Amino acid sequence: MEYIIEAEGIVLRYGDFVAVDGVDVKVKEGEIFGLLGPNGAGKTTSVKVLTTMMRPTAGRIVINSVDTQNDTVKARSMIGVVQQHYAMDMDISVRENIISRAVLHKIPYKTAKVRMMELCEAIGLTPYLDKKGNELSGGWKKKTAIVCALMHDPKILFLDEPTTGLDTQSRHMLWDIVRIFNKRGATIFLTTHYMDEAEALCDRISIINKGKIIDTGTPQELCQSIGKFTVEYDSEDGKRKYSFFHNRESAKQFFDTVSERNPIMRGTHLEDVFLEKTGRLDITSLEGVLDGTD
Amino acid sequence: MGLIDETFRVALSDLYYFKRNIIILTLTSLVTPLLYMLAFGFGVGSSVEEMDGVSYIAFIIPGVVAINTMTSSFSTISHKLMVQKRFYESFDEMLLCPVSKSALILGKCILGVLKGSICGVILLALGYLMTSDLIISPQLFGMMILSCLIFSLLGVAAGVVLPDLAWTDLFNSFVILPMTFLCGTMFSLSSVPQIVADIIWVLPLTHTSACIRAIALGRDFPWISFVVLMIYGTFFFILSWLALNRNK
Numbered sequence A: 001m002e003y004i005i006e007a008e009g010i011v012l013r014y015g016d017f018v019a020v021d022g023v024d025v026k027v028k029e030g031e032i033f034g035l036l037g038p039n040g041a042g043k044t045t046s047v048k049v050l051t052t053m054m055r056p057t058a059g060r061i062v063i064n065s066v067d068t069q070n071d072t073v074k075a076r077s078m079i080g081v082v083q084q085h086y087a088m089d090m091d092i093s094v095r096e097n098i099i100s101r102a103v104l105h106k107i108p109y110k111t112a113k114v115r116m117m118e119l120c121e122a123i124g125l126t127p128y129l130d131k132k133g134n135e136l137s138g139g140w141k142k143k144t145a146i147v148c149a150l151m152h153d154p155k156i157l158f159l160d161e162p163t164t165g166l167d168t169q170s171r172h173m174l175w176d177i178v179r180i181f182n183k184r185g186a187t188i189f190l191t192t193h194y195m196d197e198a199e200a201l202c203d204r205i206s207i208i209n210k211g212k213i214i215d216t217g218t219p220q221e222l223c224q225s226i227g228k229f230t231v232e233y234d235s236e237d238g239k240r241k242y243s244f245f246h247n248r249e250s251a252k253q254f255f256d257t258v259s260e261r262n263p264i265m266r267g268t269h270l271e272d273v274f275l276e277k278t279g280r281l282d283i284t285s286l287e288g289v290l291d292g293t294d
Numbered sequence B: 001m002g003l004i005d006e007t008f009r010v011a012l013s014d015l016y017y018f019k020r021n022i023i024i025l026t027l028t029s030l031v032t033p034l035l036y037m038l039a040f041g042f043g044v045g046s047s048v049e050e051m052d053g054v055s056y057i058a059f060i061i062p063g064v065v066a067i068n069t070m071t072s073s074f075s076t077i078s079h080k081l082m083v084q085k086r087f088y089e090s091f092d093e094m095l096l097c098p099v100s101k102s103a104l105i106l107g108k109c110i111l112g113v114l115k116g117s118i119c120g121v122i123l124l125a126l127g128y129l130m131t132s133d134l135i136i137s138p139q140l141f142g143m144m145i146l147s148c149l150i151f152s153l154l155g156v157a158a159g160v161v162l163p164d165l166a167w168t169d170l171f172n173s174f175v176i177l178p179m180t181f182l183c184g185t186m187f188s189l190s191s192v193p194q195i196v197a198d199i200i201w202v203l204p205l206t207h208t209s210a211c212i213r214a215i216a217l218g219r220d221f222p223w224i225s226f227v228v229l230m231i232y233g234t235f236f237f238i239l240s241w242l243a244l245n246r247n248k
C-alpha cells in the first residue's frame, strides 16, 4: 500500500467560517510530509481533523486502510499527536507525564518503563525525567510531548508547528529528533510556517492558504514549477521584483537587461514559490496612507 | 471491572499531581470552611442559642462539611480540567486514548473525591472536638464521599461544557458561592420566606446539607433529598457525556 494517509475533500466550518475548505492530502508511508502555510491558514484545524480530535463537516479520511470515522479507535491506535502548544501537564514531572500517557494506552507498567527509557535515551531526555513541566524550556517540553505521543508505538506522528517559538538551537535539535524517529520507521506529518524548515526536513510538502491546498510536491518540484532560477532586482517604484526562469541561460539573459538595478541571480527558494502562489502583500495601499494621498 | 480500571488510568496524572501538592491543596481547601466554622460557629454562635434543636455549632458543622464537599471538589476539578483543556492541551490527547467516555468522566472526578474526602475527614475531626452532639458513623463518610462525587461531576461538566476560565469564574461567583450561603448550611431554611425556600430547595447543596446533617445529628434520613442528589449526579454525568460526544 502506497499511501498511509488519504484524506479527501476535508471541510471544517466553525459556524459560518470555513477554516478548512476541501483539503486533499495523501501521505506516503515512511516519508516526512509537511503542511506549509501562514498563520491562520488552517494547519492546526487540519491536524485536529486528521487526528480525529474534530469531526470534519465533510470529507473522508483513511489512515492505513482504516476509515477514521468508521473505526475511530483503531485509527487512533496508529497515530501519535504533538499539539502546537505545551501538550503536557506542567505541574507533574516528565516521567509522570510519560507514564500517565502509557497507562492510558493500557501499556503494562514494565513495558512502559522500558520504552520510556529507550525513547528518552534516543533523544537525550533521560536527565530531565524528574523535572516538572514548568521547569523545562520549550525544546524539552516538545521532546516530552513527542515521547508521550510515541509511547503506544504509532505508525504516524503528527507534529503541529513543532518549532514555533523555539530558539535556533532547539529548532535544529528538534529537526534531528524528527529525523531520528523517521529513520526508526515512523511516518511524520508536520505543519510549519517556516519555509526553511519545510525545505530542510520534508520529503514532500503541501502549501495551504486560507483553508485550501495550493500545491503539493517535493521542495524541488515546487521550485521547478515556477522556475528553478530567480532573478531579483529593484523596480522603478523602489520595490523589489522577482522573475523566475526554467533555465540558466534565459535567467542570465534577463539578468543582463536589469544589470543597472542591483540584480541578484540565485536558485529559487520555497519562499519564492510560497509568495508567488499565495500572493505577496501589496504595500501600495500602505504607501498611499503614508503619503496622505489615498 | 473494565470501567473501574479505566477510571483509575484516567486519574493517574491527577493523582501524581495530588501526591506532589497534597499539603498545599488540602490546606488551601480547608481555609474557607475553617473560617466559616470560626466566624459562624463562635461569632454568630455565641449569640444564637440553638438552631433546629441543637447547639449552633453542632448545626453548622455538617453544613460546613457539605460546603466543603462542594467547594473543594468542584473548583479543583473544573479549574484543572479547564487548564488541561485550554493551556496544557493534554485533555485533547486524553480523548484520543482508548478509554471510554464514562471512564474519562469518572476518572476526572477522582481528584475531587479524594481531596474533598480528606478535607471532610479533617473538618469532622475538628467538629468532634468542638461538640459532643455529632454522631460520626460510616454512613456519614459514605454520604460525604457521595456528595464529593456529585460535585466533582458538576466540575467535570463545567470543565467540558464551558469555554474558558472566565466562565468557570463566573459560574463560581454566581452559582457556587451563593449556594454556599443559601442552601441551609449556616441557617435553618424554616426561617426564610416560603418562596425563597422553594427556590433554594431546588439547589443540590440544600440536599447534600440535609443528608449530611440528618446523619450527623442522628435524625430521620431525608430520602427525597437523596433521590434529588442522585438525579443531579446523573444529570451532570449525562451533560458531560454529551459534551464529550462532540469530539470523542
Ligand SMILES: Nc1ncnc2c1ncn2[C@@H]1O[C@H](COP(=O)(O)OP(=O)(O)O)[C@@H](O)[C@H]1O
Residues within 6 Å of the ligand: A014, A017, A019, A037, A038, A039, A040, A041, A042, A043, A044, A045, A046
Ligand atoms: N475554535 C475556533 N472557532 C472559530 N474560528 C477558529 C477556531 N479555531 C481556529 N479558528 C480560525 O480558523 C482559521 C484557521 O485556524 P488554525 O487552523 O488554527 O490556523 P493555523 O494553525 O494555520 O494558524 C483561523 O482563521 C482561525 O481564526
Ligand SMILES: [Mg+2]
Residues within 6 Å of the ligand: A043, A044, A045, A084, A160, A161
Ligand atoms: Mg496552528
